[in-house]
Amino acid sequence: MNCREGCGACCIAPSISTPLPGMPNGKPAGERCLHLSVDYLCGLFGQPQRPAVCGEFKADIEVCGTDREEAINLIGWWEQMTAA
Template identity: 55%
Template sequence: MANLFQCRENCGACCIAPSISSHIPSMPNGKIAGIACIHLGEDFKCQLFGLASRPSVCERLQPCYEMCGDNREQALDYLTQLEQLTCG
């Protein structure tokens, strides 16, 4: 079954809340949780989307209702909680 859930406009929660331990262009050590990736544009869209340089962890992350919730705040809260439960 295809994923019909689309990224929410002006959200970017998945580019802020989780840590990324793999290399990101211009961020060789990845990024820490709660800090926006430098490739998150002012429009809250990934500037690496569709490019081969986009980290595979980001490529595999797919929007779904459980993760994204009803609004940006719910998405940030869910992903922050998930990060805290899975760190270290």
């Protein structure tokens, strides 16, 4: 599955534990990343400052569902199920 352009759920729902520009402590789950544009595109895409975890994310129907709302809910659920 390819990412849906303009979705951005993976930039909102999960936590990011590594620092990123402007967010030295990472990003909490459910909080919009500073680098997510109004068009729901990553401002760090293709940049060396983009966290590895973001670059390694692979879209999958089980994680992303059929639309942004479902993706936010599914990714949020996965976040809760895998929280230590």
